[in-house]
Amino acid sequence: MKLKQISVFLENRKGRLWKALNILSEAKINIRALSIADTSEFGILRMIVPQPNEAIHILEENNFVVQINDVIGVAVPDEPGGLDKILGILNKSDINVEYLYAFVEKKREQAMVVLKTEDINAGIKALKDGNITILSSEEIYNL
Amino acid sequence: MIWNKKAECMSVEEKEELQLRRLTEVVKIAYENVNYYKKRFNEMNVHPDDIETLEDINKLPFTSKTDLRDAYPFGLFAVPHDEIVEVHTTSGTTGKPTVSGYTQKDLDIWGEVMARALTMAGAGKKDLIQNCYGYGLFTGGLGVHYGAQKIGATVIPISAGNTQRQIQIMQDFGSTILTCTPSYALHLSDVLQNNGVEPEKISLKSGVFGAEMWTEEMREEIENRLNLSALNVYGLTEIIGPGVAQECTEKNGLHIFDDHFYPEIIDPENLKPLSYDEKGELVLTTLTREGMPIIRFRTRDITTLRREKCECGRTLVKMDRITGRSDDMLKIRGVIVFPSQIERAILNIKGLEPHYQIIVTRPHHLDELEVQVEASNILFSDEVKHIEDIKKNIEDHIHDEIGLRVNITFVEPQSLPRSNGKAVRVIDRRNL
Ligand SMILES: [Zn+2]
Numbered sequence: 001m002k003l004k005q006i007s008v009f010l011e012n013r014k015g016r017l018w019k020a021l022n023i024l025s026e027a028k029i030n031i032r033a034l035s036i037a038d039t040s041e042f043g044i045l046r047m048i049v050p051q052p053n054e055a056i057h058i059l060e061e062n063n064f065v066v067q068i069n070d071v072i073g074v075a076v077p078d079e080p081g082g083l084d085k086i087l088g089i090l091n092k093s094d095i096n097v098e099y100l101y102a103f104v105e106k107k108r109e110q111a112m113v114v115l116k117t118e119d120i121n122a123g124i125k126a127l128k129d130g131n132i133t134i135l136s137s138e139e140i141y142n143l
Numbered sequence: 144m145i146w147n148k149k150a151e152c153m154s155v156e157e158k159e160e161l162q163l164r165r166l167t168e169v170v171k172i173a174y175e176n177v178n179y180y181k182k183r184f185n186e187m188n189v190h191p192d193d194i195e196t197l198e199d200i201n202k203l204p205f206t207s208k209t210d211l212r213d214a215y216p217f218g219l220f221a222v223p224h225d226e227i228v229e230v231h232t233t234s235g236t237t238g239k240p241t242v243s244g245y246t247q248k249d250l251d252i253w254g255e256v257m258a259r260a261l262t263m264a265g266a267g268k269k270d271l272i273q274n275c276y277g278y279g280l281f282t283g284g285l286g287v288h289y290g291a292q293k294i295g296a297t298v299i300p301i302s303a304g305n306t307q308r309q310i311q312i313m314q315d316f317g318s319t320i321l322t323c324t325p326s327y328a329l330h331l332s333d334v335l336q337n338n339g340v341e342p343e344k345i346s347l348k349s350g351v352f353g354a355e356m357w358t359e360e361m362r363e364e365i366e367n368r369l370n371l372s373a374l375n376v377y378g379l380t381e382i383i384g385p386g387v388a389q390e391c392t393e394k395n396g397l398h399i400f401d402d403h404f405y406p407e408i409i410d411p412e413n414l415k416p417l418s419y420d421e422k423g424e425l426v427l428t429t430l431t432r433e434g435m436p437i438i439r440f441r442t443r444d445i446t447t448l449r450r451e452k453c454e455c456g457r458t459l460v461k462m463d464r465i466t467g468r469s470d471d472m473l474k475i476r477g478v479i480v481f482p483s484q485i486e487r488a489i490l491n492i493k494g495l496e497p498h499y500q501i502i503v504t505r506p507h508h509l510d511e512l513e514v515q516v517e518a519s520n521i522l523f524s525d526e527v528k529h530i531e532d533i534k535k536n537i538e539d540h541i542h543d544e545i546g547l548r549v550n551i552t553f554v555e556p557q558s559l560p561r562s563n564g565k566a567v568r569v570i571d572r573r574n575l
Contacts, residue, residue: 007525
């Protein structure tokens with residue numbers, strides 16, 4: 001089960017992150033998870049939103065460069081060593097992690113992790129084989 | 144074939160002796176007959192007697208386009224009007240045109256250098272030269288005309304325009320040599336193709352193309368489409384017209400008729416002379432012109448002079464194809480860079496829009512070049528590594544083109560100024 005993530009190009013200029021988030025908020029698009037990859041010259045805003053196509057449309061209308069791609073969402077027990085287990089499984093299967101970001105869900109006492117492996121399908125398979133719960137889009141959107 | 148073996152193949156020693164003799168003469172004539180030159184020489188405390196070697200030309204003042212314009216219409220003529228038999232002008236798209244005056248002897252020299260140029264392109268008595276350069280005040284038409292007549296070839300003075308008639312005559316008469324601007328040659332080939340004319344139906348063997356800047360890629364295109372050998376001709380109305388330099392069939396540079404036009408290359412910023420193989424602005428001095436001698440004219444054209452032996456046997460000095468104008472030139476860490484070079488590199492990369500901006504800074508006493516390009520879906524990715532690879536790829540392309548490392552930065556779409564006419568491509572923050 002793959003998750004759709006949208007990425008937004010952020011020019012290294014004051015107010016661009018705010019502008020992108022403001023556009024989404026005005027369109028009443030809820031952001032479930034978010035991370036920013038920051039270099040000295042540009043940034044990449046990565047987000048999981050319940051309506052990715054709508055979000056892309058509205059951002060592109062406002063001259064943002066947007067991409068959509070697949071990532072994996074997993075639930076990790078909110079306790080020491082939770083993330084360690086996941087990375088251990090991937091490492092053992094020789095699967096490269098490009099990036100990941102996590103957020104904690106209070107209601108479930110679980111941490112949600114969004115991760116991107118070099119090969120998404122291989123990543124999903126290895127995690128499933130390691131008995132890790134892969135989250136569906138619905139599960140994430142309905143948090 | 145070489146039109147004038149004695150002049151075109153003379154030894155360097157002989158040439159320099161001839162050039163020095165002619166230079167001292169023309170400087171004297173200019174000083175004694177043209178008020179403008181007398182005034183400028185006096186201001187710079189230089190006298191014609193100071194010219195004892197060819198290097199002494201460095202002591203003389205430059206003549207710019209503005210100087211010529213200020214002398215409008217006849218201020219630079221060195222002979223009484225009854226000796227002037229023809230005048231031409233530049234197009235004068237920016238302000239007043241400049242006028243060029245010719246005596247009968249000047250027209251003979253013009254015919255001579257154009258005869259050399261056309262012979263270089265393979266023209267002989269039997270050839271039919273379809274001359275589509277404009278006849279009139281513009282020098283292109285009559286320059287080719289005089290050269291063709293000197294050779295004894297048949298000139299078809301069809302002038303510019305009326306493309307349907309051009310291709311009709313080209314087929315019916317069997318024109319063998321085409322003279323026009325390179326862009327018109329491409330246009331002719333388009334129309335030939337649209338009319339369904341088979342390449343075998345035309346007899347063109349070579350073309351003498353000039354009066355505008357063009358590239359090796361264009362040469363290839365023209366040669367493939369018109370099935371001829373495309374050669375580059377160079378000239379300026381201020382100096383004489385076409386026939387200052389012409390490419391031989393070796394196609395690696397243009398031979399300057401340097402027994403009539405003395406070339407120098409200078410650094411356009413500090414005006415210091417540069418040597419062979421160095422890139423800079425071409426400066427020309429007429430060595431034999433009577434009607435309007437021109438001393439050290441700044442052409443604004445960027446090129447390099449080459450002294451190496453040419454396979455064609457000519458010893459005339461060679462210049463590279465013109466690569467730009469000194470007005471748009473940038474000098475980065477001593478290297479000459481044109482925005483057009485960066486544009487060419489950018490256009491070679493798939494997915495890149497031709498919108499860019501060049502920012503020059505000097506952060507630590509060293510010039511830095513930043514090129515901003517607009518991010519697009521094709522260039523963007525969710526991974527930093529991927530974007531950095533694309534950035535490096537563009538930087539490599541530009542490095543191949545200009546020989547310098549630049550820093551590419553991505554900006555948001557629609558954020559760079561669009562080119563309407565002359566876009567602001569370069570922002571120089573160096574406080575030079
Ligand atoms: Zn040659």
